[in-house]
Amino acid sequence: MALDTSIPVLVVDDYKTMIRIIRNLLKQLGFEDVDEAADGTEALGKMRERRYGLVISDWNMEPMTGYELLKQVRADTGLAKTPFIMVTAESKTENVIAAKKAGVNNYIVKPFNAQTLKGKIEAVFGV
Amino acid sequence: MSTMTAEHAARVIDYLRNERKSDDVSLDDVMRLAEIMAESFQSFFKTLDNSIYTELGEMAREISSMKTELSELQLADVRQDRIPAAGRELDAIVEATEDATNTIMSAAEEIMGADPADVEGYQNTVNEKIVAIFEACSFQDITGQRISKVVQTLSHLDERISRLVDKLKIMKIEDAPKEETAEERRRRELILHGPQHKGEGVSQNDIDAYF
Numbered sequence: 271m272a273l274d275t276s277i278p279v280l281v282v283d284d285y286k287t288m289i290r291i292i293r294n295l296l297k298q299l300g301f302e303d304v305d306e307a308a309d310g311t312e313a314l315g316k317m318r319e320r321r322y323g324l325v326i327s328d329w330n331m332e333p334m335t336g337y338e339l340l341k342q343v344r345a346d347t348g349l350a351k352t353p354f355i356m357v358t359a360e361s362k363t364e365n366v367i368a369a370k371k372a373g374v375n376n377y378i379v380k381p382f383n384a385q386t387l388k389g390k391i392e393a394v395f396g397v
Numbered sequence: 398m399s400t401m402t403a404e405h406a407a408r409v410i411d412y413l414r415n416e417r418k419s420d421d422v423s424l425d426d427v428m429r430l431a432e433i434m435a436e437s438f439q440s441f442f443k444t445l446d447n448s449i450y451t452e453l454g455e456m457a458r459e460i461s462s463m464k465t466e467l468s469e470l471q472l473a474d475v476r477q478d479r480i481p482a483a484g485r486e487l488d489a490i491v492e493a494t495e496d497a498t499n500t501i502m503s504a505a506e507e508i509m510g511a512d513p514a515d516v517e518g519y520q521n522t523v524n525e526k527i528v529a530i531f532e533a534c535s536f537q538d539i540t541g542q543r544i545s546k547v548v549q550t551l552s553h554l555d556e557r558i559s560r561l562v563d564k565l566k567i568m569k570i571e572d573a574p575k576e577e578t579a580e581e582r583r584r585r586e587l588i589l590h591g592p593q594h595k596g597e598g599v600s601q602n603d604i605d606a607y608f
Contacts, residue, residue, distance in 0.1 A: 287498050294506065335587050360589035361598035370607050377608065379601050380592070386601065393608065 273388075273397045275300035277323025282306070282313040282339065283357075284331040288380075292326060292357075295384045299391070310334025314342055317349050324391065329358035329365070337369060344373040353394045357382070408437040424467070432460050466564050470557050483550040486543040493543075497536035504529045 279301050281292045289306045296304050305322070307313035309331040317325070325343070327336040334342075336356055343349045356369050359380040366377050376390040391397075412433050435457040439450065504526035511522040577585070 287495065287502070290502055294502070294509070297509070330589050332588075337587060358589060359592040361593060361600070361604060362589075363599050363603075365589060366599070366604050366607055375608075377604050379598075379604060382601070 271397055273300075273392055273395060274323070276303065277301070278303040278305060278320065279324045279326065280305050280307060280313060280316060280322040282308075282310065282325065282327035282331070282336060284308050284328065288328065292387070295387050298384055299388050310336060310339030310342070313339055317343065317352065322352060324394070325352055325354045327354065327356060329356055329360070329369075337372065340369065340372045340374055355390055355394060406437070408433050428460055428464055428467075432457060432464075435460065463565065466561055470561060475554060475557075479550045479553060483547045486547050490540045490543050493536045493540050497533040500533035501530050504533075 279296060281289050281296075281304060283289045283292070283306075293304050293306070305316060305320070307316050310327070311334045313325070313327065314334070316322075325339075327339055329336040336358070340354055340356065343352055343354060350373075353375045354373070355376045355378060356374045357378045357380060358365070361379045369377055375394045378386060378390055409430070412430060435453050439453060508523055508526050511519050513519050
């Protein structure tokens with residue numbers, strides 16, 4: 271099964287450069303429909319307006335962190351099944367476990383390359 | 398038994414009335430007051446007990462030594478010059494890395510968007526943008542020099558604070574328990590603390606084992 275690159279993707283990060291990097295990596299992988307949000311609150315608002323096929327979110331953001339966003343998404347019946355990948359510079363086991371328990375589909379440690387991003391997206395969709 | 402006379406208190410009163418530079422009480426004010434009190438009351442206490450007199454002399458020497466230590470800390474220099482300068486260096490580093498990143502990404506985006514069907518145009522774009530990427534990478538040299546200056550400031554502070562802590566035996570005094578605010582608790586529980594150094598944290602391979 272091939273990766274469906276036509277799905278709309280929401281990239282959530284408070285660092286514009288990181289959004290630009292992920293957007294370009296996604297473009298290289300064939301994803302053209304990429305939207306962005308600067309924190310969990312903005313992302314949640316966008317997710318309630320539009321159905322995204324994938325969310326790629328940073329953890330450290332204010333006022334709503336990526337972890338809080340994940341929990342809100344999983345608690346919302348309309349959004350609960352949205353595939354969610356967490357991206358963070360910190361790789362402590364307890365954070366990975368907490369995110370896993372909260373229902374994250376995959377977890378990427380920064381810095382990462384296009385192959386890692388592609389691999390994790392494929393794993394989420396079982397490709 | 399000797400009684401305390403107006404003369405004993407005169408210098409203390411005189412200091413409190415005339416010599417203090419402002420209404421704010423600084424550490425320097427407290428130390429100066431303690432010094433004057435110790436000197437002024439020496440004759441009074443001498444008549445009471447010789448051991449108390451010796452203790453007071455010891456205290457006066459400690460206070461004098463502490464004043465010397467504090468002056469050697471050059472706190473004004475640290476607060477007015479070194480810390481603001483280090484802050485400016487860090488701001489400049491953030492700005493330089495951001496500029497370089499934007500330049501490099503813009504160049505890469507232009508290469509990515511160039512039309513490979515136009516062979517000559519494509520080659521010109523690639524060559525031009527590669528030069529721009531090399532030029533942007535020169536930020537590493539400049540930021541390296543700026544980071545060295547910040548490290549020097551931290552070493553300067555570390556050296557002086559360690560010496561003061563050692564002299565004053567501050568480490569023997571336990572910190573008073575500090576009440577955590579709701580915001581501090583939220584940050585502690587929800588905000589991660591940034592990238593780990595090599596050998597810390599877990600690798601992407603270790604993380605993959607959880608999924």
